[in-house]
Amino acid sequence: MARADLIKKMFKSYATGQHDAFMEAAQDVILDERKKQHVVLANELTRLLNGASTTRPDFPLASLQPVPRDPEKGLPLFDIKTPQKRMEDLFTTKGQEQALWDVMNEFKQWEILEMYSLKPAQKLLFCGPPGCGKTITAEAIASELGLPMLYVRFDGLVSSLLGETASNLSRVFEYVTRGQWVVFFDEFDAIGRSRDDSTEHGELKRVVNAFLQMLDRFEGRSLVIAATNFEQALDPALWRRFDEVFRFEKPDEETILRLLTRLLKRNLKKTNILPSISRELVGFSHADVERICLDAIKRTVLAGGMYVEEQDLIRAVAKQRDRQKILNFRHSTTSPTVDEE
Numbered sequence: 001m002a003r004a005d006l007i008k009k010m011f012k013s014y015a016t017g018q019h020d021a022f023m024e025a026a027q028d029v030i031l032d033e034r035k036k037q038h039v040v041l042a043n044e045l046t047r048l049l050n051g052a053s054t055t056r057p058d059f060p061l062a063s064l065q066p067v068p069r070d071p072e073k074g075l076p077l078f079d080i081k082t083p084q085k086r087m088e089d090l091f092t093t094k095g096q097e098q099a100l101w102d103v104m105n106e107f108k109q110w111e112i113l114e115m116y117s118l119k120p121a122q123k124l125l126f127c128g129p130p131g132c133g134k135t136i137t138a139e140a141i142a143s144e145l146g147l148p149m150l151y152v153r154f155d156g157l158v159s160s161l162l163g164e165t166a167s168n169l170s171r172v173f174e175y176v177t178r179g180q181w182v183v184f185f186d187e188f189d190a191i192g193r194s195r196d197d198s199t200e201h202g203e204l205k206r207v208v209n210a211f212l213q214m215l216d217r218f219e220g221r222s223l224v225i226a227a228t229n230f231e232q233a234l235d236p237a238l239w240r241r242f243d244e245v246f247r248f249e250k251p252d253e254e255t256i257l258r259l260l261t262r263l264l265k266r267n268l269k270k271t272n273i274l275p276s277i278s279r280e281l282v283g284f285s286h287a288d289v290e291r292i293c294l295d296a297i298k299r300t301v302l303a304g305g306m307y308v309e310e311q312d313l314i315r316a317v318a319k320q321r322d323r324q325k326i327l328n329f330r331h332s333t334t335s336p337t338v339d340e341e
């Protein structure tokens with residue numbers, strides 16, 4: 001087939017959401033490049049296509065619309081991401097995993113529920129300490145549902161201009177209703193902070209009210225997830241708006257051991273130090289444990305070694321402890337304020 005025809009076929013299948021036809025046309029383009037001896041380009045296209053096919057994208061037409069920006073700062077109000085993580089990448093409890101699959105199954109069987117005048121859980125609240133998987137769980141849900149992730153940026157959303165934050169929120173919701181997404185509001189407490197908060201000023205009240213109304217009126221076919229590290233600061237009226245609340249806890253000793261084993265599986269010399277290190281790391285987040293492993297692996301690589309030695313791991317744990325002390329000190333001397341967040 002001539003090149004122009006191939007490109008037209010690709011565009012047509014993309015625009016009409018025909019995933020198989022799109023893949024076939026894309027593979028024909030790659031074959032065409034190979035025939036022309038454009039090996040580097042053909043390999044690069046194959047790599048991109050394989051990356052795309054594992055996440056089963058839905059090709060929502062709304063992604064062709066430009067991302068709205070904050071009129072004052074010019075920053076985009078959100079990022080659109082192709083999710084990479086899967087449920088199998090998560091370390092979570094059996095109960096939590098089942099509850100997450102229940103939500104996804106409801107979502108996938110929307111039409112059946114609708115026949116009985118029921119609706120799937122569509123608004124989720126994720127709470128818990130930082131680094132315990134709120135963001136990657138949202139990402140895993142998006143890839144299991146085959147949906148792109150719309151990651152709402154608070155630096156873009158919160159405006160210093162009166163009334164503009166609420167307008168930005170409405171721009172986000174307007175965009176969301178034009179497609180199907182997993183919409184992730186990170187650091188949600190930045191706008192969901194209690195209206196009774198003594199540090200609060202009038203503008204924040206307006207923003208919370210606007211958000212409540214938008215959540216109530218939300219009609220789209222997307223899954224909305226809001227995440228917060230400060231659930232105690234959330235306005236009580238907001239809690240009721242969510243269909244399900246998930247709490248993300250720091251990993252227990254057994255989970256830490258499984259995390260360490262997975263993260264170091266190819267790099268660790270045979271050792272029986274992991275159970276005692278796991279015991280020592282109770283109280284650390286998943287992200288902390290990951291940082292310790294990466295730190296130990298980096299030291300090993302830079303020292304020209306093949307395997308992480310016990311002392312590399314012990315040193316990385318000590319370094320993380322020091323880091324934690326600095327963070328704890330910072331937290332004890334600063335209390336979060338609206339302006340700061």
Ligand SMILES: Nc1ncnc2c1ncn2[C@@H]1O[C@H](COP(=O)(O)OP(=O)(O)OP(=O)(O)O)[C@@H](O)[C@H]1O
Binds near residue numbers: 135228288290
């Ligand atoms: N439950 C988990 N299972 C596997 N890896 C995890 C888990 N939680 C965190 N991690 C690792 O830590 C990193 C940070 O996690 P994540 O961004 O999901 O945390 P978070 O709870 O959203 O934190 P924050 O509140 O700071 O945004 C992830 O990229 C992942 O590598």
